[in-house]
Amino acid sequence: MSDPSLPAEYKEQILHMLGQEEGSAFLNSYEQPRTFGLRINSLKLKSDDSLTNIIRTFNLSPVPWCNTGYYYKEDTRPGKHPYHMAGLYYIQEPSAMSAVEMLDPQPGETILDLAAAPGGKTTQIAAKLNGQGLLISNEIHPQRAKILAENVERMGIRRAIVTQASPPELSARFPLTFDRIMLDAPCSGEGMFRKDPSAIAEWSPDSVALCASRQWDILQGAIAMLKPGGTIAYSTCTFNRSENEEMIARVLEAYPFMRLKAERRVWPHVQRGEGHYVAVLERDTLEEEQAGLSKSGDKSQKKRGKSKRTGLEAGKELKNAWEAFTSWARRDLPGFKAIGATPVLFGEALYLLPQSQGLILDIEQFSGIKLPRAGLHVGDCHKNRFIPAHALAMASRPEEAAHSLSLEADSPQLAAFLHGEALSVAPELRGWVLVTVLCGSASYPVGWGKASGGQLKNHLPKGLRSRCCH
Numbered sequence: 001m002s003d004p005s006l007p008a009e010y011k012e013q014i015l016h017m018l019g020q021e022e023g024s025a026f027l028n029s030y031e032q033p034r035t036f037g038l039r040i041n042s043l044k045l046k047s048d049d050s051l052t053n054i055i056r057t058f059n060l061s062p063v064p065w066c067n068t069g070y071y072y073k074e075d076t077r078p079g080k081h082p083y084h085m086a087g088l089y090y091i092q093e094p095s096a097m098s099a100v101e102m103l104d105p106q107p108g109e110t111i112l113d114l115a116a117a118p119g120g121k122t123t124q125i126a127a128k129l130n131g132q133g134l135l136i137s138n139e140i141h142p143q144r145a146k147i148l149a150e151n152v153e154r155m156g157i158r159r160a161i162v163t164q165a166s167p168p169e170l171s172a173r174f175p176l177t178f179d180r181i182m183l184d185a186p187c188s189g190e191g192m193f194r195k196d197p198s199a200i201a202e203w204s205p206d207s208v209a210l211c212a213s214r215q216w217d218i219l220q221g222a223i224a225m226l227k228p229g230g231t232i233a234y235s236t237c238t239f240n241r242s243e244n245e246e247m248i249a250r251v252l253e254a255y256p257f258m259r260l261k262a263e264r265r266v267w268p269h270v271q272r273g274e275g276h277y278v279a280v281l282e283r284d285t286l287e288e289e290q291a292g293l294s295k296s297g298d299k300s301q302k303k304r305g306k307s308k309r310t311g312l313e314a315g316k317e318l319k320n321a322w323e324a325f326t327s328w329a330r331r332d333l334p335g336f337k338a339i340g341a342t343p344v345l346f347g348e349a350l351y352l353l354p355q356s357q358g359l360i361l362d363i364e365q366f367s368g369i370k371l372p373r374a375g376l377h378v379g380d381c382h383k384n385r386f387i388p389a390h391a392l393a394m395a396s397r398p399e400e401a402a403h404s405l406s407l408e409a410d411s412p413q414l415a416a417f418l419h420g421e422a423l424s425v426a427p428e429l430r431g432w433v434l435v436t437v438l439c440g441s442a443s444y445p446v447g448w449g450k451a452s453g454g455q456l457k458n459h460l461p462k463g464l465r466s467r468c469c470h
Helices: 008-018 020-031 048-058 094-103 120-129 142-154 167-173 197-202 205-224 245-254 287-309 316-332 390-394 412-418
Strands: 037-040 069-071 089-091 110-113 134-138 160-164 178-184 226-236 258-266 276-283 341-346 349-354 370-373 376-382 385-388 404-408 431-439 442-452 455-458
Touching: 008 020, 037 048, 037 094, 037 120, 048 431, 048 442, 069 094, 089 120, 094 120, 094 178, 094 226, 094 258, 094 276, 110 120, 120 134, 120 142, 120 178, 142 160, 142 370, 142 390, 160 349, 167 205, 178 205, 205 226, 205 245, 245 258, 245 276, 316 341, 316 349, 316 376, 316 385, 316 431, 376 390, 390 442, 404 412, 404 442, 412 442
Parallel strands: 110 134, 110 178, 134 160, 178 226, 404 431
Antiparallel strands: 037 069, 037 089, 160 370, 226 276, 258 276, 341 349, 349 376, 376 385, 431 442, 442 455
8 A cells, every 4th residue: 555645646647657566566665664875985995894894883785786885774873873974984875876876987087966965976976086086066055065065074085176056157167078977956856755754745746847947957057068978977866757768858859969878767666775767878079079179178278277387376375374284294194195186275274176187277267156165175274373174184094194093983082082072192192183983904084183291182173073972
């Protein structure tokens, strides 16, 4: 018996699309418990015994379409564990993992995640880039963009920029630019019904039509930013054909140079997941488009290259901030290398703006749009005194730091640190210390502390302290 709270028009839509027998099986799936999943952050987790430890801790079982994805049972609560704070995994609905797997990002590429919050697909793309290339993650809504930036920080991603802009604002700046684009389109959320009952109340045929109209507008902006030969993965967590197959058919009709490479649905009555639709589209490599891209690209690279060469000379404040950072890093983070990035300064905040072979950036390109994260926030410079950022801790490794303190996941010391308390340490320990949590035989950062006189002063951001459980 299907869920009686489902709208009658929605049930009719499903039965018409799937037929009576399969449609009934689908509707009956709403009576089953929802699925829960997490995805291992391979950008951080390099140790096999760390992975084994996480699998054992939460009794995980593999997601078949994602080799870093796992199912967990709700009562294991991995989102409340210190490993989550350390960014060792991302809580993500299993069906949603299929989209980036089909997009298939490669290290070194220039990639756009166009509607990226809260960050599941962005962090999955970053892991596949493996510290190479460039990722721009965009979210137009301010609060969601803030959450996206926080998740990028927690997962230790160095080579991502978070923008808060409309597709037309981005396409004006980055025409024919990206090797791959991820568009997890805002949708009517039919795949959210089992997870969020409020999504049922918000659903209507009118909302489906409104979403389809919005998706069409966003898709046009995405296509304008895709390189010839580039790939778009379009996905939704909804089931109707208007927002899925019919949307792709509309693209193929309007843009003859686009072709459909692959298409897939995850159905909750067939597989363990809440449901997802993914279509992978490729832009033909046309001679005239190649010529136009090459010509404009060469001109753009020359202009931006000049900006890159003079980046440290742009102002005395930037020069001083960079010198303060490098002086601090030589002493406290000697293993850190700022490769393939340009320093930029926002007030007192110093960032490393990432670059790629396909896109050499300068900060002027983002003039007029908000940047919640202009690359990696390395720290703040107060009157030439450098204070490292939490983002830098999360993007670092213990072996890069001059001093680190490894704590067991269930230790009282780690619990105290995650609540914002100071710790007692050896009197001879002085300076900035990378505090880490042990997982298997490896340790992973959770934040900075500063040691002096036998005490480690806590530098965990106040906004993160209340989220920790132990």
